[in-house]
Amino acid sequence: MSAVIKVNLPSESYDIAIAPGNLDKLGAQMASLNLGKKVLLVSNPAIFRHYGERALNSLKDAGFDVTNCTLGAGERYKNLSSIQKVYDKALENRLERSSTMVALGGGVVGDMTGFAAATWLRGINFVQVPTTLLSMVDASIGGKTGVNHPQGKNLIGAFHQPRLVLIDPQVLKTLPIREFRAGMAEVIKYGVIWDADLFAQMENCDRLDQMRYIPESLVQTILERSCQAKADVVSKDEKEAGLRAILNYGHTIGHAIESLTGYRTVNHGEGVAIGMVAAGQIAVELKLWDEKSQERQVNLMQKTGLPTKLPAGIDIDAIVDALQTDKKVKAGKVRFVLPTQIGAVEITDKVPSDTIHQVLQQM
């Protein structure tokens, strides 16, 4: 059971390698990429405790000269101070332009390591070893890197493509359940926006709420098809000029909810799940898709243990206000990604505020 998915970009291409046991092949796989000898492995303390040594050993065995650094765990460390820590390590170990930073961790570690790699010596090599489901199927692919501004998420960043994304599904065994479900929200998203068959395969599985109930082969399929979906979209639109916007399905309202609840009560995947339900319902109201499909979407979300209702007490006006300040606003208009059938969406900036209000009120 193993797969390699190619991300083909005009400027550069790279592989996403997915197979159980891949972690121990990190060094060997990097060795074929014509990288310099020096490697800086970036992680956080918890992940490093689980998987750091295996990654380091694999790199050393392949002949790399490797050092490591750990950054504080969690979104609140995703800032320029953490990046400075990486810079200091890079300087201390005299990383050169041909050197490589390897991110071993979830999206937080990945985004930060990618940004540090993008901006150290104006760009050095970067390899992703994602350890959360969300980072495997989403954050590690596509070259978006960055950190937060005290007043807004991911406002500071750069596009910087990895040279390799190495996925080992086995590391998901230690992932907390809530993090697993958050990743599943993105997987369901790919089903809705791109891959009806992936959606159907998940519908056919009895339980999706915990990793251990899902057959290994379905986990592999979920990873392969999700990565393929993201790779397809990203290849067609590297710099987010058009198509790539469909990946924001569920994210417009999702971000608003995450942000209004202080990024704790509702995590990203949960926000996206609620956002997808809302977007689906808006699409129903606008007669873009049918109630049956919306029901299937809601059911799949529920089977995964994801929320499908607004958190109690949230201020609906505040959500609608927050939509206005979202990064994706173009010339003051809120753009929505709305489903038209399982496997297809369209983008519109013509959703009446009344409809948004009404749908949110009923959730």
Place this chain on the structure above:
Amino acid sequence: MSAVIKVNLPSESYDIAIAPGNLDKLGAQMASLNLGKKVLLVSNPAIFRHYGERALNSLKDAGFDVTNCTLGAGERYKNLSSIQKVYDKALENRLERSSTMVALGGGVVGDMTGFAAATWLRGINFVQVPTTLLSMVDASIGGKTGVNHPQGKNLIGAFHQPRLVLIDPQVLKTLPIREFRAGMAEVIKYGVIWDADLFAQMENCDRLDQMRYIPESLVQTILERSCQAKADVVSKDEKEAGLRAILNYGHTIGHAIESLTGYRTVNHGEGVAIGMVAAGQIAVELKLWDEKSQERQVNLMQKTGLPTKLPAGIDIDAIVDALQTDKKVKAGKVRFVLPTQIGAVEITDKVPSDTIHQVLQQM
């Protein structure tokens, strides 16, 4: 008297517009680029006092919604704290992906504004209005942006191409003489590495040590040909894979001298001037070029009022050591750009340390 030089890159292309009076045409020229309405003009207090109002008026007249911010003047403010100031302004004014940051200033303002533009929302539009000779002929072209790490210059940065470089030679009238000469060092560099005719035209001018002694038409020629030289090299090698290295002529030893003297006693242009003399002499020792050409180079430097000798008391061993830590070191080997004739250079990593020592000792 006006010229437009095209920088053609695989990914994007842009114009360098050179003409007296251009500052008042900033808004009009930007208007044709299909940019968003919002503009953030970044400068420093001194430059803004001279030229800020004209730039702002020109932008407003063209219909842009413009705000401005000033950063501390000089290299020691070229750091991430200044970048944070720009980020804060960008947030305050809700810059969008289609918005533009305009750098009005020398290389310090240009590099920082470019880096902020490269990393805000993962890259927004960027326009250069260089106000020093050095930034006109060098820093503003080619897309290198960045800031310093406390322990090293330009270690943090990104490639981000401007949408337009707008040059108004008249702003050079207020430039301090020493800054003017520093820029001339880069101009002479282009003569040696790329454009023998530019070199000859400067040889034919009686005085080059102050801007006011140089005929306006020669100033225009110097700007045009220097920008053309940089544009040629950069177009052929956007990401510094090969050819672009020739722009480092004089810079290897130059940087070491700048750094060892604390970036004050010897400024960048002066360091480069001394570095070019050293590189020329090394080339003479290695029989790559003749003494006559080296003499012409030294004479032109002297006519411009640039130093051609090492600063008194500098430690030659320390220079040679510093070469080892230079960013341009590849796999531990120091690469030198050495002239072979006026207008042509070659790159080599085979300069014996003894030769470097000996040449420096005789300077």
